[in-house]
Amino acid sequence: MYAGADGILLQAAVAAGxxxxxxxxxxxxxxxxxxxxxxxKMIDQGIVIVISTRVPxxxxxxxxxxxxxxxxxxxxxxxxxxxxxxxxxxxxxxxALQNTSNAGEIQQLFDR
Numbered sequence: 518m519y520a521g522a523d524g525i526l527l528q529a530a531v532a533a534g535x536x537x538x539x540x541x542x543x544x545x546x547x548x549x550x551x552x553x554x555x556x557x558k559m560i561d562q563g564i565v566i567v568i569s570t571r572v573p574x575x576x577x578x579x580x581x582x583x584x585x586x587x588x589x590x591x592x593x594x595x596x597x598x599x600x601x602x603x604x605x606x607x608x609x610x611x612x613a614l615q616n617t618s619n620a621g622e623i624q625q626l627f628d629r
Contacts (some may be wrong), residue, residue, distance in 0.1 A: 518542045518571070524555025536618060537565035537610045540595075541603040546570055546577030546587040553593075554583035560594040565613075565620055567627070569598040569606045576600045598625045 518541060530538055540556065542548050548556065548567040556566050568590055570577050576599055579591035591597060598606035606627070613623045 518548045518552060521543065522547075523551045524551060527552075527555050527559055531559060531562070531564055532543050535561065537567065537614050539567045539569055539598070539603050539606045539610055542573050542577065542587075542590075543571060545580055546590065546597060547581055548585045548590065553589065556590065556595065557593045560620070563618060564616060565596060565605050565610065565623055566594075567598050567623075568592075569601060569603040569612050571603075574600075589612050590617045594620050596620050596627055599602070599627055 527538055538559065540548065560566055568577050568587070577587060577597050579587040579597060582588040601609065607627060610623070613626050617623060
């Protein structure tokens with residue numbers, strides 16, 4: 518996530534064959550509206566979207582209910598990485614996708 522992000526990079530990753538994507542979101546796990554719209558589209562297509570954070574320490578939490586806020590991302594079906602950095606979340610997602618593409622099952626792995 519970055520200022521002005523429009524989700525085109527997500528679309529390119531999926532077009533190249535990605536089955537899951539880790540979003541390095543802002544703060545507690547928030548994105549702008551254009552990114553949110555693309556994330557919802559990806560989730561509807563069966564792509565697992567994991568939300569992590571750009572901040573060096575802390576958790577992502579589904580708190581903010583505005584469009585693109587953590588709560589709306591969670592409600593859309595995104596997986597939350599808890600306190601894992603984006604790099605660690607990517608590794609766990611890669612391992613999880615070897616066994617399942619079910620977001621609920623993958624969320625359980627991140628909740629451990």
